[in-house]
Amino acid sequence: xxxxIKDVARESGVNVSTVSRALNGEYGVHAGTREHVLAIAKRLxxxxxxxxxxxxxxxxxSLALVVSDIRNPFFAEVARGAEDAAYAADYDxxxxxxxxxxxxxxxxxxxxxxxxxxxxxMNSVAALSKKQVEQLSGFGVPIVLLNxxxxxxxxxxxxxxxxxxxxxxxxxxxxxxxRKIAHLTGPRHHGNMTDRAEGFVRSLAEARKPVKPVILHxxxxxxxxxxxxxxxxxxxxxxxxxxxxxxxxxxxxIRALMDAGRRIPEDVSVIGFDNVELSAIVNPPLTTIHQPRxxxxxxxxxxxxxxxxxxxxxxxxxxxxxxxLVERKSCLEHTS
Amino acid sequence: xxxxIKDVARESGVNVSTVSRALNGEYGVHAGTREHVLAIAKRLxxxxxxxxxxxxxxxxxSLALVVSDIRNPFFAEVARGAEDAAYAADYDxxxxxxxxxxxxxxxxxxxxxxxxxxxxxMNSVAALSKKQVEQLSGFGVPIVLLNxxxxxxxxxxxxxxxxxxxxxxxxxxxxxxxRKIAHLTGPRHHGNMTDRAEGFVRSLAEARKPVKPVILHxxxxxxxxxxxxxxxxxxxxxxxxxxxxxxxxxxxxIRALMDAGRRIPEDVSVIGFDNVELSAIVNPPLTTIHQPRxxxxxxxxxxxxxxxxxxxxxxxxxxxxxxxLVERKSCLEHTS
DNA sequence: CTGAAAGCGCTAACAG
DNA sequence: CTGTTAGCGCTTTCAG
Numbered sequence: 001x002x003x004x005i006k007d008v009a010r011e012s013g014v015n016v017s018t019v020s021r022a023l024n025g026e027y028g029v030h031a032g033t034r035e036h037v038l039a040i041a042k043r044l045x046x047x048x049x050x051x052x053x054x055x056x057x058x059x060x061x062s063l064a065l066v067v068s069d070i071r072n073p074f075f076a077e078v079a080r081g082a083e084d085a086a087y088a089a090d091y092d093x094x095x096x097x098x099x100x101x102x103x104x105x106x107x108x109x110x111x112x113x114x115x116x117x118x119x120x121x122m123n124s125v126a127a128l129s130k131k132q133v134e135q136l137s138g139f140g141v142p143i144v145l146l147n148x149x150x151x152x153x154x155x156x157x158x159x160x161x162x163x164x165x166x167x168x169x170x171x172x173x174x175x176x177x178x179r180k181i182a183h184l185t186g187p188r189h190h191g192n193m194t195d196r197a198e199g200f201v202r203s204l205a206e207a208r209k210p211v212k213p214v215i216l217h218x219x220x221x222x223x224x225x226x227x228x229x230x231x232x233x234x235x236x237x238x239x240x241x242x243x244x245x246x247x248x249x250x251x252x253x254i255r256a257l258m259d260a261g262r263r264i265p266e267d268v269s270v271i272g273f274d275n276v277e278l279s280a281i282v283n284p285p286l287t288t289i290h291q292p293r294x295x296x297x298x299x300x301x302x303x304x305x306x307x308x309x310x311x312x313x314x315x316x317x318x319x320x321x322x323x324x325l326v327e328r329k330s331c332l333e334h335t336s
Numbered sequence: 337x338x339x340x341i342k343d344v345a346r347e348s349g350v351n352v353s354t355v356s357r358a359l360n361g362e363y364g365v366h367a368g369t370r371e372h373v374l375a376i377a378k379r380l381x382x383x384x385x386x387x388x389x390x391x392x393x394x395x396x397x398s399l400a401l402v403v404s405d406i407r408n409p410f411f412a413e414v415a416r417g418a419e420d421a422a423y424a425a426d427y428d429x430x431x432x433x434x435x436x437x438x439x440x441x442x443x444x445x446x447x448x449x450x451x452x453x454x455x456x457x458m459n460s461v462a463a464l465s466k467k468q469v470e471q472l473s474g475f476g477v478p479i480v481l482l483n484x485x486x487x488x489x490x491x492x493x494x495x496x497x498x499x500x501x502x503x504x505x506x507x508x509x510x511x512x513x514x515r516k517i518a519h520l521t522g523p524r525h526h527g528n529m530t531d532r533a534e535g536f537v538r539s540l541a542e543a544r545k546p547v548k549p550v551i552l553h554x555x556x557x558x559x560x561x562x563x564x565x566x567x568x569x570x571x572x573x574x575x576x577x578x579x580x581x582x583x584x585x586x587x588x589x590i591r592a593l594m595d596a597g598r599r600i601p602e603d604v605s606v607i608g609f610d611n612v613e614l615s616a617i618v619n620p621p622l623t624t625i626h627q628p629r630x631x632x633x634x635x636x637x638x639x640x641x642x643x644x645x646x647x648x649x650x651x652x653x654x655x656x657x658x659x660x661l662v663e664r665k666s667c668l669e670h671t672s
Numbered sequence: 673c674t675g676a677a678a679g680c681g682c683t684a685a686c687a688g
Numbered sequence: 689c690t691g692t693t694a695g696c697g698c699t700t701t702c703a704g
Binding site for chain 3: 002004005006016017020021024048049050051052053054055056057
């Protein structure tokens with residue numbers, strides 16, 4: 001079997017507790033003793049058993065990231081930021097894909113609790129019921145949400161300023177002269193996307209000559225973009241500008257529009273949200289709202305670690321990241 | 337504190353060992369007793385502490401996935417397949433990004449060992465030295481490699497048939513009449529990519545009128561594709577066809593070619609490898625070699641679980657997934 | 673079928 | 689500064 005702290009103790013002629021102290025670099029150990037123990041440990045290729053340590057300390061030194069789907073480039077980037085931050089702090093990151101399925105999400109969280117993860121970073125299914133919120137809080141593990149899924153006082157949240165981003169998109173299209181505008185977005189009650197829609201609608205309503213956009217809900221992925229664009233074309237063929245709630249949806253929209261013989265941006269302008277790497281290389285290059293995905297993942301872990309460090313209940317912390325418009329080639333001035 | 341097996345035992349008026357047996361559904365417990373215990377456990381919202389269980393059983397019920405970078409859509413898809421398979425078997429998946437840095441990879445594996453993960457699924461830095469192979473084997477944890485990084489007898493591997501895929505690309509370009517051909521690929525000694533290059537070169541060498549392609553090495557990502565294409569244009573401006581070792585690189589190649597005023601596919605044909613979702617929607621739609629990414633991740637976990645289930649050393653298992661060419665619009669017949 | 677007891681590997685008081 | 693002693697929560701012999 002693997003060699004344990006006892007082996008090291010026996011071999012160095014001291015007690016296990018002394019080995020433990022020496023290894024954990026705590027004070028209260030004679031420098032000479034420590035060096036000796038460390039040398040023996042090294043010679044024996046001793047590797048501490050973190051499971052055992054976790055059992056007594058009650059902390060597992062691992063965090064969990066629950067996203068809807070890691071294949072979404074947005075989450076992949078968030079995951080990378082989160083993992084880098086976790087690695088830097090010597091924490092592990094457990095990956096979970098919830099598909100925004102409430103039941104699956106709950107099962108994940110329960111399982112993570114049994115494993116005693118020290119914190120959960122989660123893109124939650126939106127609109128958590130009061131009961132669900134209580135259930136999650138009840139686990140007593142720090143949770144940082146990547147979206148607004150619960151009352152502000154329930155959990156810490158960290159996200160881009162989705163509302164402002166939506167407004168940016170609205171103002172931009174309006175200024176380009178568009179008046180027949182549509183917003184194609186994800187499921188209803190999807191925290192972040194709901195905020196984007198609100199900012200978008202508001203900015204258009206507050207314009208000098210108010211406009212009321214058509215809003216269609218569907219799946220937040222490439223296929224969803226295709227389907228929504230098709231529906232839109234059937235319903236409102238005179239639309240001149242489309243705000244897609246994510247770049248992946250925007251790609252689907254572009255594809256559907258092209259298949260329908262519409263030129264982009266000459267016939268219809270398209271603006272996305274996320275600024276994923278590929279948005280620069282599709283054709284036409286996508287104008288979109290940039291949000292700092294990597295930084296969001298990174299910052300979320302930092303908050304989580306801070307929360308996990310302190311005692312139980314801290315006041316939730318909310319952090320909003322700035323967004324900005326990246327102008328490329330998918331939008332054009334509308335001249336009727 | 338959380339409620340433990342002791343609480344359940346006390347409350348149900350039996351011994352903890354009985355509770356343990358009842359909970360784990362083993363035989364040797366009176367049906368009535370089990371039901372009673374289960375009911376109490378449920379009422380108390382008892383959740384077993386898996387850390388404690390792990391300490392005694394020596395198994396953590398978690399696996400690790402070490403990839404170079406989860407932002408690479410290829411790995412995101414592999415990760416999803418792996419996580420789904422792990423979830424189905426009630427295992428957790430720990431995510432690690434190695435950046436193909438040998439030292440970082442080693443640190444990850446060591447840390448994972450300390451956590452007693454039951455298996456590691458890894459896209460290893462290629463060309464592991466004999467010493468590194470021994471080191472990894474020495475940990476005694478099942479490892480499944482996503483690439484050829486070590487002698488066949490060292491670890492189990494699972495991957496697409498990269499060699500055959502490379503050959504497919506070579507034959508295709510040759511049949512289209514191309515004779516000035518280049519292959520832009522990742523770092524030297526990158527397991528999978530090396531195989532692709534070999535198949536490609538061989539197919540061209542075995543053609544009726546053999547061709548020797550130019551081969552350039554760079555980074556395996558969008559930026560790498562851009563840089564290599566620029567270099568190629570300077571070195572061999574008369575190239576008529578390019579095989580990029582991954583779709584991400586192909587995207588970079590397309591971008592660089594367009595920026596240089598070359599039309600695709602009229603002036604130069606481009607073929608990729610992976611068939612990531614986005615390859616269908618870039619412009620022009622990318623002709624590429626498809627490999628089953630999700631299935632690879634899924635199958636890898638299944639092998640890992642099988643390995644973890646049995647005793648220590650099993651004969652390594654090797655599995656190769658078939659590939660096929662997906663013809664889209666980025667390649668054209670060459671007529672000189 | 674069930675209880676008692678040992679112990680997984682480690683940390684954390686508490687003495688000395 | 690160091691050793692002794694309890695456990696952390698659970699599984700697993702071994703008796704009964």
